[in-house]
Amino acid sequence: ETIIRFSLxxxxxxxxxxxxMHGQLIRELTSGYCQPGxxxxxxxxxxxxxxxxxPGSYLCQLTSSDTRIVxxxxxxx
Numbered sequence: 275e276t277i278i279r280f281s282l283x284x285x286x287x288x289x290x291x292x293x294x295m296h297g298q299l300i301r302e303l304t305s306g307y308c309q310p311g312x313x314x315x316x317x318x319x320x321x322x323x324x325x326x327x328x329p330g331s332y333l334c335q336l337t338s339s340d341t342r343i344v345x346x347x348x349x350x351x
Contacts (some may be wrong), residue, residue: 279313289302290304
């Protein structure tokens with residue numbers, strides 16, 4: 275598992291998702307309004323339907339009302 279941290283300067287609707295390198299949605303980690311401040315979300319290396327992912331590269335995307343940030347992650351066992 276991994277912890278994904280992000281901070282918000284103001285209240286915002288946030289979506290935090292994980293995609294594979296082909297752009298397929300793997301997991302929606304959070305979706306909704308978040309208060310300003312620092313947030314932590316845990317990803318257990320599983321898909322939306324509970325299956326474990328394979329080791330490899332993944333993309334983590336944070337989308338809010340005025341920002342989109344994409345970071346790469348490497349999942350190892």
